[in-house]
Amino acid sequence: MAPATGMSTVGRIRARLRRRFRAFITSRIPPSRVVTLNQKRIFIFPNRVGLFFGISLLVMLLAAINFQNNLSYGLTFLLTTLFIVAVLHTYSNLSGLTLRAVHAQPAFPGQQTEFELQLECSRRKEHVGIYLKWPSSNASTVNLVEVNQLRVQLHAPVGKARGWYSPGRLLVESTFPLGLLRCWSWIDLDLHALVYPKPIPSGELPGLATEQPDGAAIPIEGSDDFYGFRDYRHGDSLRQIYWKGLARGQSVQVKQYAAYADRSVWLDWDMFAGLGTEQRLSHLCYWALEFDKAGDEYGLRLPSMSIAPDIGERHLEQVLRALALYGDEEQ
Amino acid sequence: MKALQQIPRNALVWIIISMFTLVLPHIERIPPWVLAVYCVAALWRIMVYRGRWSFPRWPVKLGLIFAGFAGILLSFSTLVGLEPTVALLLTAFALKLLESAERKDAYVLLFLGYFVILTEFLFSQDLFIVLLSLLNVVIVTTGLVALHRPGDNRFRMRPMKQATLMVAQAAPLMLVLFFLFPRIGPLWTVPIKSQQAKTGMSEFMSPGDVSRLSRSGEVAFRVEFNGDIPARSQLYWRGLVMSRLQQGTWSALSFYEAPASERRQTEPERTGEPLRYSVILEPTQQRWLYALRYARSTDSGIMSSSDFRLFRPIVIEDDYLYQVRSWPEAAIETNLSAWRRKTELSLPATDNPRARALAAQFVEESSTPAEVVERVLRHFNAQPFVYTLQPPLLPERDAMDAFLFDTRRGFCEHYASSFVIMMRAAGIPARVVAGYQGGEVNPINRTVIVHQFDAHAWAEVWLEGEGWVRVDPTAAVAPERIELGLEEALAEEGSFLADSPLSPLRYRNIDIINTLRLRYDALTYRWQAWVVGFDQDRQFSLLQDFFGEFTARKFAAVLLGSWALVLIPVGLGLLLRRRTHELSTLDKHYLAFCRKLGKMGIERDFGETPQEFASRAQQALPRLAASIGDITKRYNTLAYAPPGANETELRDFIRTVRTIH
Numbered sequence: 001m002a003p004a005t006g007m008s009t010v011g012r013i014r015a016r017l018r019r020r021f022r023a024f025i026t027s028r029i030p031p032s033r034v035v036t037l038n039q040k041r042i043f044i045f046p047n048r049v050g051l052f053f054g055i056s057l058l059v060m061l062l063a064a065i066n067f068q069n070n071l072s073y074g075l076t077f078l079l080t081t082l083f084i085v086a087v088l089h090t091y092s093n094l095s096g097l098t099l100r101a102v103h104a105q106p107a108f109p110g111q112q113t114e115f116e117l118q119l120e121c122s123r124r125k126e127h128v129g130i131y132l133k134w135p136s137s138n139a140s141t142v143n144l145v146e147v148n149q150l151r152v153q154l155h156a157p158v159g160k161a162r163g164w165y166s167p168g169r170l171l172v173e174s175t176f177p178l179g180l181l182r183c184w185s186w187i188d189l190d191l192h193a194l195v196y197p198k199p200i201p202s203g204e205l206p207g208l209a210t211e212q213p214d215g216a217a218i219p220i221e222g223s224d225d226f227y228g229f230r231d232y233r234h235g236d237s238l239r240q241i242y243w244k245g246l247a248r249g250q251s252v253q254v255k256q257y258a259a260y261a262d263r264s265v266w267l268d269w270d271m272f273a274g275l276g277t278e279q280r281l282s283h284l285c286y287w288a289l290e291f292d293k294a295g296d297e298y299g300l301r302l303p304s305m306s307i308a309p310d311i312g313e314r315h316l317e318q319v320l321r322a323l324a325l326y327g328d329e330e331q
Numbered sequence: 332m333k334a335l336q337q338i339p340r341n342a343l344v345w346i347i348i349s350m351f352t353l354v355l356p357h358i359e360r361i362p363p364w365v366l367a368v369y370c371v372a373a374l375w376r377i378m379v380y381r382g383r384w385s386f387p388r389w390p391v392k393l394g395l396i397f398a399g400f401a402g403i404l405l406s407f408s409t410l411v412g413l414e415p416t417v418a419l420l421l422t423a424f425a426l427k428l429l430e431s432a433e434r435k436d437a438y439v440l441l442f443l444g445y446f447v448i449l450t451e452f453l454f455s456q457d458l459f460i461v462l463l464s465l466l467n468v469v470i471v472t473t474g475l476v477a478l479h480r481p482g483d484n485r486f487r488m489r490p491m492k493q494a495t496l497m498v499a500q501a502a503p504l505m506l507v508l509f510f511l512f513p514r515i516g517p518l519w520t521v522p523i524k525s526q527q528a529k530t531g532m533s534e535f536m537s538p539g540d541v542s543r544l545s546r547s548g549e550v551a552f553r554v555e556f557n558g559d560i561p562a563r564s565q566l567y568w569r570g571l572v573m574s575r576l577q578q579g580t581w582s583a584l585s586f587y588e589a590p591a592s593e594r595r596q597t598e599p600e601r602t603g604e605p606l607r608y609s610v611i612l613e614p615t616q617q618r619w620l621y622a623l624r625y626a627r628s629t630d631s632g633i634m635s636s637s638d639f640r641l642f643r644p645i646v647i648e649d650d651y652l653y654q655v656r657s658w659p660e661a662a663i664e665t666n667l668s669a670w671r672r673k674t675e676l677s678l679p680a681t682d683n684p685r686a687r688a689l690a691a692q693f694v695e696e697s698s699t700p701a702e703v704v705e706r707v708l709r710h711f712n713a714q715p716f717v718y719t720l721q722p723p724l725l726p727e728r729d730a731m732d733a734f735l736f737d738t739r740r741g742f743c744e745h746y747a748s749s750f751v752i753m754m755r756a757a758g759i760p761a762r763v764v765a766g767y768q769g770g771e772v773n774p775i776n777r778t779v780i781v782h783q784f785d786a787h788a789w790a791e792v793w794l795e796g797e798g799w800v801r802v803d804p805t806a807a808v809a810p811e812r813i814e815l816g817l818e819e820a821l822a823e824e825g826s827f828l829a830d831s832p833l834s835p836l837r838y839r840n841i842d843i844i845n846t847l848r849l850r851y852d853a854l855t856y857r858w859q860a861w862v863v864g865f866d867q868d869r870q871f872s873l874l875q876d877f878f879g880e881f882t883a884r885k886f887a888a889v890l891l892g893s894w895a896l897v898l899i900p901v902g903l904g905l906l907l908r909r910r911t912h913e914l915s916t917l918d919k920h921y922l923a924f925c926r927k928l929g930k931m932g933i934e935r936d937f938g939e940t941p942q943e944f945a946s947r948a949q950q951a952l953p954r955l956a957a958s959i960g961d962i963t964k965r966y967n968t969l970a971y972a973p974p975g976a977n978e979t980e981l982r983d984f985i986r987t988v989r990t991i992h
Contacts, residue, residue: 049435049438052438052442053442056442056445056446059446060445060446060449062518063449063453064449065515065516065517065518066517066518066519067453067517067649068516068517068649068866069452069453069456069649070456070509070862070863070864070865070866071452071456071461071464071862071863072449072452072453073509073512074505074509074862075445075448075449075452075464075468076449077504077505077508077509077512078468078498078501078502078505079445079468080505080508081501081502081504081505081508082472082497082498082501084501084504084894084898085497085500085501085504085898085901086497088898088901088902088905089493089497089905091905092902092905092906095906096906128479128480129479129480129481141481143480143481143482175479176476176479176480177475177476177479177490177493177494177497178472178475178476178479178497179434179438179475179478179479
């Protein structure tokens with residue numbers, strides 16, 4: 001990154017320092033799905049309250065000196081050493097805490113994703129008032145007092161770009177027990193949320209490519225005649241379940257309609273020839289969602305891969321994931 | 332974010348508790364309305380918490396602040412000085428509570444609390460106060476800990492445990508710092524305790540003053556002798572020398588009232604072995620110190636006056652420890668200067684004519700001044716004079732005439748005053764000396780406790796060749812006062828400490844009370860000698876004793892070494908600490924079941940599984956076979972269920988265990 005011409009010296013130094021710090025943090029606390037806080041990862045420093053306390057101690061010392069009062073000296077020193085003992089206690093409150101990345105909810109651009117992580121106390125001791133926050137997420141303060149592990153959900157907006165969204169480093173902070181010292185760590189839990197392409201409607205689906213893999217039916221436009229029942233398969237839409245039968249005590253059955261049964265659509269990269277990559281992906285995303293809503297079978301064909309037509313939640317996820325990661329080397 | 336900044340309910344409770352424990356030691360020196368403000372503020376804050384009332388709006392707050400200032404101004408008529416400052420701090424504490432909604436307000440409150448504790452020490456360094464203040468430190472710290480335990484929404488003692496632990500860990504480090512931290516003089520003058528009453532002897536003495544003081548059972552000072560304690564009748568603690576009589580009142584000459592040439596003390600010849608002792612004086616708000624004659628002190632900041640007293644240029648506001656050497660046999664001021672003679676002979680021209688006439692008669696009858704002294708003392712002894720703590724009121728004019736010839740009932744100051752007047756009238760230089768006489772020997776630590784009721788006034792006359800000689804006319808009237816003390820002297824009258832029915836001194840005849848009192852006094856002495864009286868000199872000699880030449884390098888080594896000695900174990904303890912393994916409710920009840928069977932003779936062996944144990948027990952106790960099987964089955968089911976899943980089944984299990992008999 002070449003420094004911009006308008007950048008002042010101070011700005012350059014600051015940027016450089018920030019880069020240095022980031023490199024330092026990365027080398028010290030490398031990304032990992034499970035992080036146990038220890039002396040390598042914990043930073044501790046008096047916070048603003050501690051500074052205020054220090055000033056108070058100074059005033060008390062002045063009073064002790066000016067009044068030549070030994071017990072005032074004693075109280076001042078007791079509070080000073082309490083401050084020092086608090087360093088150990090504050091540190092101990094964070095040390096030994098294990099954080100485990102659990103799950104990140106995929107989201108559409110501009111939406112909130114949910115990051116879930118698990119806190120564990122490895123040494124069976126208490127961790128009180130643990131403050132957790134990603135730079136962009138909401139904050140949460142939790143206690144690990146009577147439990148050995150705890151799940152915490154944090155929400156963060158994922159931004160506009162599709163692909164992997166990384167929330168950055170998680171701030172784990174605590175000032176317990178006295179609040180005079182801030183003890184913290186910036187950890188990278190290697191937790192990424194998948195961001196799907198933004199669904200953009202296109203007028204209609206151009207050049208509807210269909211295929212009959214089983215060589216059976218030709219799609220009957222507009223027809224949604226009842227066709228029969230079949231057993232529930234995981235991923236079937238709830239709307240298709242034959243609820244009345246279920247109420248009568250029969251097994252879970254799904255109503256099949258002629259049109260749905262036969263229609264099997266390929267969403268093809270080439271359908272939107274002439275458009276840009278992102279736009280194509282957005283349209284494909286839109287249609288995938290539409291077909292899923294309607295309960296139609298659909299497949300996806302991208303230059304690098306294809307997914308056979310199917311229905312259901314898992315299939316939709318697979319398709320959206322492929323769209324989200326299109327062009328990503330690491331998919 | 333929001334939840335983090337709120338004050339947890341538990342912290343609020345602790346803050347309100349600390350608010351009341353903090354005010355406790357200050358209660359005697361704050362106006363009662365401050366307490367009322369306290370109660371209202373606490374109630375208001377609780378109502379705010381419960382959602383009944385709302386926080387005061389800013390005009391109300393502003394009004395309260397002004398009212399607080401105005402109240403303090405009205406109560407103390409000043410804002411300067413320690414007492415108004417303390418009242419201001421406490422009022423601020425109460426008012427701040429009223430607007431404390433967030434954590435940052437709580438910090439201000441709690442730090443203010445630490446300050447309030449400190450101000451208490453400026454008034455009293457008593458051992459009891461220190462223990463109370465230590466408790467206050469723990470309570471305020473508890474508030475701080477509770478503040479950082481989010482989600483504690485009911486009152487819990489747990490934060491106090493942590494606070495106590497931390498204070499206990501900090502205490503040894505504090506001691507090191509206390510003894511090592513270099514002591515320096517005050518950086519600037521500070522407000523004095525304007526309202527504090529002066530205690531003990533006053534600069535002026537008129538009839539009735541000493542007897543008033545003798546009603547108090549408070550301690551004036553404590554003395555520790557290096558070596559034997561002299562006889563009680565020799566313990567004349569000189570405080571003030573009163574050379575001037577004006578309108579019936581004796582007063583001391585100040586340092587600057589003497590001409591420059593008279594300010595220096597004439598050094599007497601030091602004869603005999605000196606008595607070495609140290610005195611811890613309770614705060615007097617005065618400047619003079621008490622010592623046996625002829626006293627010298629090498630302590631810095633102690634001066635000697637030309638009338639052979641010790642004094643300090645600074646008012647004694649706190650317990651004050653000083654070392655003295657005294658030569659009781661030394662003859663002082665054998666050569667009297669002309670100015671001194673004139674001063675010690677001056678007498679208002681026309682006062683007390685009958686006393687003068689009597690003095691003139693005595694002079695005529697005797698050949699030497701010593702004989703005159705003797706005759707006056709004999710007069711006190713032979714005539715029906717009464718030594719009493721309740722002397723009748725004397726007229727303004729010629730008070731001593733009225734005493735000597737009419738009432739003849741008086742306390743030491745009557746005898747001393749009339750004696751000196753007669754001496755001066757007889758042309759013998761004489762003066763009144765005020766101080767304490769006697770003292771109680773504490774058998775536990777061999778200190779001499781001098782109480783306010785030991786206050787005494789006597790006389791000094793100047794005799795050719797002997798210098799100033801002590802004469803105690805009271806001894807001529809009531810020798811038991813000097814030999815045994817005030818209580819014995821007033822045994823018939825029964826007026827000893829008549830106004831303080833609760834004073835432990837009144838119950839000296841009850842053994843256990845007396846022992847407790849003396850033990851506490853010994854502890855107080857130790858405390859004062861070691862902690863309160865610790866200053867630059869004592870620090871220096873202590874460090875010298877321990878470490879020899881004390882260099883900066885040794886200082887750093889001692890400080891760091893001793894801290895490491897404490898901090899390393901504390902740190903290791905914290906980092907390796909495991910949460911004490913607590914039994915679950917289920918296990919607790921299962922073990923109770925095992926104990927019940929154990930009482931019936933079936934003990935569960937170490938390592939025996941519940942199932943094995945059950946089948947053994949079933950065979951031994953066929954009567955309970957069914958319930959044993961049931962309980963074991965339930966236990967096994969519950970033990971492997973996810974926690975908290977089967978609340979009702981757990982309750983059933985507990986109920987079944989209870990049915991076993």
